[in-house]
Amino acid sequence: MTKRFYVSTPIYYVNGAPHIGHAYTTIAADVLARFKRLDGYDVFFLTGTDEHGQKVEQAAAAAGVAPQAYVDRISQDFRDMADAMGVSYDDWIRTTEQRHIESCTELWKRIEATGDIYLGHYEGWYSVRDEAFYDEDELVTLPGGTKIAAKSKAPVEWVKEPSYFFRLSAWGDRLLRFYEENPDALAPSSSKNEILSFIRGGLRDLSVSRTTFSWGIPVPGAPDHVMYVWLDALTNYITAVGFPDTAAPRWDFWPADVHLVGKDIIRFHAVYWHAFLMSAGLEPPKRVSSNGWWVVDGEKMSKSLGNVVEPRALAKTFGLDQIRYFLLREKPFGADGSLNHQAIISRMNVELANDLGNLAQRSLSLIAKNCDGKLPGRGPATAEDTALLDAANALPDLVRLNMDRQTFHEALEDIWKVIRSANAYIDHQAPWALKKTDPIRMAVVLRVLVDTMRVVATLLQPFMPVSIGRMMDQLGVPLESRSLAALAAPLADGTSLPTPQGVFPRYVEPA
Ligand code: ME8
Secondary structure (H helix, E strand, C coil): CCCEEEEEEEEEECCCCCCHHHHHHHHHHHHHHHHHHHCCCEEEEEEEEECCCHHHHHHHHHHCCCHHHHHHHHHHHHHHHHHHCCCCCCEEEECCCHHHHHHHHHHHHHHHHCCCEEEEEEEEEEECCCCEEECHHHEEECCCCCEEECCCCCECEEEEEEEEEECHHHHHHHHHHHHHHCCCCEECHHHHHHHHHHHHCCCCCEECEECCCCCCCEECCEEEEEECHHHHHHCHHHHCCCCCCCCCHHHHHCCCCEEEEEHHHHHHHHHHHHHHHHHCCCCCCCCEEEECCEEECCEECCCCCCCCCCHHHHHHHHCHHHHHHHHHHHCCCCCCEECCHHHHHHHHHHHHHHHHHHHHHHHHHHHHHHCCCECCCCCCCCHHHHHHHHHHHHHHHHHHHHHHHCCHHHHHHHHHHHHHHHHHHHHHHCHHHHHHHCHHHHHHHHHHHHHHHHHHHHHHCCCCHHHHHHHHHHCCCCHHHCCCHHHHCCCCCCCECCCCCCCCCCCCCCC
16 A cells, blocks of 8 residues: 655745744745655645735735736746755645636635524724634733733734634534644644634634635635635645545545644644534544744744745755754754854754764775775674664654654654764764774774664755765665665675765854
8 A cells, every 4th residue: 555645834924034933833844744655554745825814815905016916927936935945845735726716716605504604793903913713811011002912912903894704612522622632633732732722712703705805716606805814824725635536546635634834823724624624524644743943043034024034045044954054953842942043053063074974985085995996895893883883774764754753854863873882983083093904893983883874864865865865876875775765775896986075064164
């Protein structure tokens, strides 16, 4: 049976240029997608842009451009950014596409047919920045009397308009049961607790259409209403796998294995989305996993705060793979972390250039010099050889587990433990001193090092595809032998290795 894996990112609002926060969730999804492909899965990796709603309409108006022309331009910028970050998405979805409009229209009709949608009147607080309805108790009042959303600090306005409602209040018990029966369906546990207490607090029916602007998907049979942008946006995850055509080739990917989202949008993904799907008779996603913030000078980086870091510029300064590595290494996925150049430089120089780069360079130079550039064969193993090789061979399972939990930093820490052990091993074995005294042992030691680095490199490919591809070339690993399954077959003794070249340069401050 084919093993399938469906991973998605949020689709990003096209109300401004992409920043490193967007790149982060997308790169994390890319690492997961690449890892699953390496592990033999048929992967569907979806990302794209969220293009309707009042916030985007206002951004287009502010830019003096018609909404469609505006979203075309910004969506392309997000796509260029994803391409520049080496992101291997399988589909780029845009909510202004015809396939998506059809999919939303059909989802709406199915929910309506169950009796879960009714016409009413909304009167209450709305934040355009968050595209969210807020209850009074979710707001704080500033000294001047202005109200803002307590959590996001976004301004709110009083809205009064005819609106269709979704009977969310009817789904609380079903949602609680779902999370009880599927303990891994929401991570990390802090997000889960927040969501469970929100549901337990009692769910109110949700306004799912707007009438005071027109940039959205018309409600079927009520063209003066456009669908609430979150109903529209969430539906992207089923549009892309063919909904409503359940005979579409990609439909087998549903339910998605994991939606990666920022922690600001968990409520939409873990309450509203599940209820919409359940109401329409569709399965909810298997897991929603949320990431914490990149913070700059103590503030969450965001378009509206204007403190954003441009991902392409960062990659130009430090190197793309270096940035990808840093983002996944520096902080746990679910936690906040601070983005600063010193931290990037330190990871780059200590872990990439010293620990990994030097290990490869030292071992491969000795093979070039002392073994005629040919991969030595395996030989009788000492206890130290076995200890290192066992640690390396245990890595794939450890990394698999961490990938499934989105604990990317722990996967990297596990890999680095082996790299550090390999450095201790080479120092202790001192193969450079064995050339004259015991060349056979020298060859065995170098082969142990290559075998160890091969496992390490195989597992690091998803994080740093280009640099590690080059390292694999140097280790003499053929292209078709770079998967996890291929680790079972040893590299061919006597393979000619190319002249070693450093893969991870040190960062030197420009003069
Ligand atoms: O919310 N640190 O789009 P959006 C880490 N269109 N991640 C960050 C971040 C930061 N400082 N800033 C943003 C939307 N992100 C909706 C989603 S999905 C059906 C619709 C990431 O453009 C994080 O993943 O505001 C967050 O959830 C997302 O960008 C928000 O992007």
